[in-house]
Amino acid sequence: MSDGDAAEEIMCATYRALCSHGYADLTMQDIADESPKSKAALHYHYDSKHDLLCAFLDYLYERFVERTADIEAEDPLDELLALVDVVLQKSESEPEAFETALLEIRAQAPYEPGFRERLGRFETYLVEAFVEVLSRGRDDGTFVADVEPEETARFLVTVLTGASTERVTVGHSVESTRRMLRSYVRQHLLAESGALEA
């Protein structure tokens, strides 16, 4: 088994262990129990639970970047909505237990610089992806000429973060956020208002 395969196997075990145990009580033994590897073998690859979870956040980041790279869109409007959908689908296709574990990890960010750094990288990537498509759509006339890509991108990311938190906190589906965001884009960003059916 290559190092890459071993890492992939450990990441999958970490995912299953987070779904079963949540973050707070998670131990290296829980992760080993979900994997063919022993706890000692996990420690050979990662010094601590913290290191392993940092690697896990890197793994999620890479998978997310791959998914956004796979977006095939006809124009900036399609692309913007597809990007929103990738984020929302990530949220709704995961079990609530996993979303919950991720929110637990987010809540540890102030105490764990390694977590905060990785969550910040994720957010920066997403903001930049929105800025890029908003700028392109403004320049080609898809979006209104006075759209401010940076400010709008941050706004969209804040909405998506809020939707993910609300799913865990009060059990809302992300469907209403999808509807609201499509309506926001249609009414406020699109140059030819009404061209998009919600």
Next chain:
Amino acid sequence: MSDGDAAEEIMCATYRALCSHGYADLTMQDIADESPKSKAALHYHYDSKHDLLCAFLDYLYERFVERTADIEAEDPLDELLALVDVVLQKSESEPEAFETALLEIRAQAPYEPGFRERLGRFETYLVEAFVEVLSRGRDDGTFVADVEPEETARFLVTVLTGASTERVTVGHSVESTRRMLRSYVRQHLLAESGALEA
């Protein structure tokens, strides 16, 4: 000391203990250490840490309702912005440690129905407050005639939830959310666009 004073004292001790210890490792002893009361006395009032934290969420809810009741506004626009400010000020006037503890509590909601019920009540109250002022402002011509109060209210609450999560997760100030929301209100909700300077 009346029961009310004792409860207030315990709530203040809980606040301090959450700021010092966070939620995950918090014990009844930590709360007793922040209070003139013994751990036994705390248990006289609350059966468990869970019961005490449910009472604490009720206490936060009541204080929040009082703060929104104190809003004095000239018109629906002022009132909407003041409501946004009450939520954002709540966020920025608290130490980051307290916001973090609250996010930890939010992340426990799927496992703790008592938490979820209270967080849901908080969210419902806020949505209804926005619906009320949006409806009034639509009817008196402050806001555009086609504003959908329910959908817009949920959108605003999702943005505010996202801003609070991002403050903990990546350390953003809520200032950029305030600016974005004022700009959103000015550009998209206000009937006479431009009447409000950001």
